[in-house]
Amino acid sequence: MDAAELVTLLSPEGLRLLDSLPHYDSTADVVHTVSVLRAAGHSPELVAAVLTQSRLRRRAATKFDDFADRMLFTEAGLEQATRLSVAALHAQRFRSNGLRRIVDLGCGIGGDALAMAALDLEVTGVERDEVTAALAAYNLAPWANAEVVNASADSIRVEEYDGAWLDPARRVTASGHTIRRSRNPEDWSPSLDDAFAIAGRVPTGIKLGPGIDRDLIPAGCEAQWISVDGDVVELVLWFGALARPGIRRVATVIAGTTRAELAAAEDSVDADVGPLGEYLYEPDGAVIRARLIGQLVRDLGGRMASDGIAWFTADTASATPFATCFRVTDSLPFDVKRLAKLVAARRIGTLEIKKRGVDVDPAALRKTLSPKGPNAATLILTRVAGKRMALLAERS
Structure with missing residues (x-):
């Protein structure tokens, strides 16, 4: 999505048209919908924009449930966004530790910030991509305790906040579209070294891919792997007051509405091999x-x-x-x-x-x-x- 498409989409006509669209499930439905909208006098640019958003909203329902019906997305932003059920766990950790003013560095479309705002935390989302920042601001508009700043993470004084949340962009993007993925932590935004530096200044949570090289995990943090309905979705590294004493390895398993946790002070020693049982x-x-x-x-x-x-x-x-x-x-x-x-x-x-x-x-x-x-x-x-x-x- 570029700035022109965003302006078209955020117009009163665009938002009304988007909210009026029925769900469609096939190529034939799309062709029919395009024909109907064009016959009604809507421009090709507006039709393309609202149909793209309608498709993304359907995909987003698996992450955001009913919230998806009033949100706006980019392809890259939706792909990297935290599921709302998982984001709520993160937000609760900040709240239970008495951290009220949180900065979300690299907030993307605002998924984590949304969960924080819903738990009455004061959250400032920081996003350097102008289009994505505008979408985050739209998604967070219902919450007076949330704001979005269009800026780079390194321009923010994190010491002015109680805690920080980072979801480093592991994809090189432009106008919300993924150009390429990068496995090099120095290419991430912010880089992993910069993220760790921030974690040394304020209590911090850093969301990473679950398959990250374990040698990159600092010794003093709590590393939490999270699975949802059998799919491992992320690794979160917790620092400072957000890391629980004596816990360094955690497996959090979410299935439907239930959640369970297995935790230890370190990697566990393998059990002995034995004969096959029943x-x-x-x-x-x-x-x-x-x-x-x-x-x-x-x-x-x-x-x-x-x-x-x-x-x-x-x-x-x-x-x-x-x-x-x-x-x-x-x-x-x-x-x-x-x-x-x-x-x-x-x-x-x-x-x-x-x-x-x-x-x-x-x-x-x-x-x-x-x-x-x-x-x-x-x-x-x-x-x-x-x-x-x-x-x-x-x-x-």
């Missing part, structure tokens, strides 16, 4: 990223299925939010012909295939196995005591 567990990705598998295995009285494999096994089933449990019904060395015979004998027509530590193409294997029948099962291809195994299982 139950096999697949740890949540946040637990794997936080390297807390060993702690979880010991908590559940289990053992690792094999060295270098995140899955673990136990003789009994234990309910846990931190792993998915499967009851193993059949196990055999991984041999496609034997496996095909077993799938046919069990009359399995619905077959979920999972793999870890075994090099196989699930789509090609499914075609070879040709599952048919009324029954369902999960096929787990993994290593057990170093050997490639095929395990038929059911979710416990």
Whole structure:
């Protein structure tokens, strides 16, 4: 989105037209909608702008729920925006520590700032891209305790605030469009070194990608990996008063409206490898990223299925939010012909295939196995005591 498109969109005609649009789900719907709007006398530029926003609003519903229906977005801004349920957790941490005036450096479209404002924090969003800053200001307009400044992060005196939140832009953008992604922390805005410098001056939270090189994580901070409905969405580094005493590794698991947390003072030591039991567990990705598998295995009285494999096994089933449990019904060395015979004998027509530590193409294997029948099962291809195994299982 460029400045001209923004002006068109923010006109009274543009906003009224955007809010009046029905949901559309196919290319045919788009073509029809364009024809209707053009026949009504709306300019091509306005039609393109409102249809783009309508599409982004539909996508944004997974992150912002009903709030999405009154927000405006850029492609890059929506992609990097924190889910509202997760942003609310971050905002609550600031509030519970008595930090009331927060600066959101690199606020993007204003998702995190929105959650802070909703919890009655005074938040100043800082965004250097003019178009994105204007959209953030629009999105935060309902909250008198929120403002947006069009400026670079390094121009702000963070000491004037109680705390800081940073979501460094890991994409090189122009007018809200991603030009390229950068894996180099020095290319981020602000750079990772600059972000850490800010964290040395005020209590700070820094949102990063969950797959960041762990060697970049400073020793003194709390590192929190967060998953939502099985998808690891982010890593947050907490500094100063925002870092909890004695906690350095955290896996936060959100499923629907429930939340659970596994925390430790350091990476946990791996559990011992042992024989395959009746139950096999697949740890949540946040637990794997936080390297807390060993702690979880010991908590559940289990053992690792094999060295270098995140899955673990136990003789009994234990309910846990931190792993998915499967009851193993059949196990055999991984041999496609034997496996095909077993799938046919069990009359399995619905077959979920999972793999870890075994090099196989699930789509090609499914075609070879040709599952048919009324029954369902999960096929787990993994290593057990170093050997490639095929395990038929059911979710416990």
